[in-house]
Amino acid sequence: MTRDVVRARRDTQFKEIARLLTESGVTAVPVVDDLDRPMGVVSEADLLRKCADQADPTGLAPVPHREAWERAKAEGARAEELMSAPAVCAREDWNVVEAVRLMEAQQVKRLPVVDEADRLLGIVSRGDLLRIFLRRDDAIRDEITADVLRGTLGLAPWEVTVDVHDGRVELGGTVGSEGLIPVVERLCRSVDGVVEVSARLTRRTGDALPEPGAG
Incomplete structure (x- = not known):
């Protein structure tokens, strides 16, 4: 796992999250509470939903139909409103097989790694797991x-x-x-x-x- 994790707090604003993603070169960040426990994950896709939900200036493309929860996320301005929740997490003592199976079952690309108190220790991505074959x-x-x-x-x-x-x-x-x-x-x-x-x-x-x- 990567131990130096870029993270957001529940009240981190939309533009600050966009800056974190851009400057850190990552595609998603975990959102943590006051005890550093993952609550959810905000990805580029979550942020781009706001752009996609806007009316097309040319009037040619209709606004896509959204479920109520999707509209709420598109209208959100803070991390806790934008994130996908709950966070799907791995334990630090898991092996690669356990992590991969959870990723496939939950259809996620990364897993926050937590300790016994559910505090964030790191994050593991598909690329990290593939690296073992080197x-x-x-x-x-x-x-x-x-x-x-x-x-x-x-x-x-x-x-x-x-x-x-x-x-x-x-x-x-x-x-x-x-x-x-x-x-x-x-x-x-x-x-x-x-x-x-x-x-x-x-x-x-x-x-x-x-x-x-x-x-």
Whole structure:
């Protein structure tokens, strides 16, 4: 997330919001209350609604039909009147999958990120989430090996091999049961930066495990 968040207060005026958007190079700002808790979001589209609601000077284009709430927003002059509310927020400990699913479900392009007291910590955009796919292959491989295979699943380093190329993960080796194979794949897919997972894993037969470096 971006931590240095440009924000508006509930009484921030229309022109001040337009200035914030223009000078900061952003397309929307969260609106916060006196405790810095997000109330809603004001976007360029919210501001442009006022312009679109005006009569065409040439008289050629009719004023578009608006629902009552749309007319109220178009006539608004302060942030709390212009914003889309309530604010759709993410928690700071969410993973990328949770954030993306909420964005898709709510059809929003950005999420204010809040702490346990619902105070604004930052904001995450679609671009921020896409940036994880620029993660280096060696960082992805190290996380899968150390955190997923060894830490979570307790697999020995010689049981499963991990190769990563352009975010595509290739797994090879053996595991204790066939039921563990889809678990390994699912956990690897959840690692930031992974594009796809190809698993050539088989169930291990016999009780003895090869010793490290054994031929």
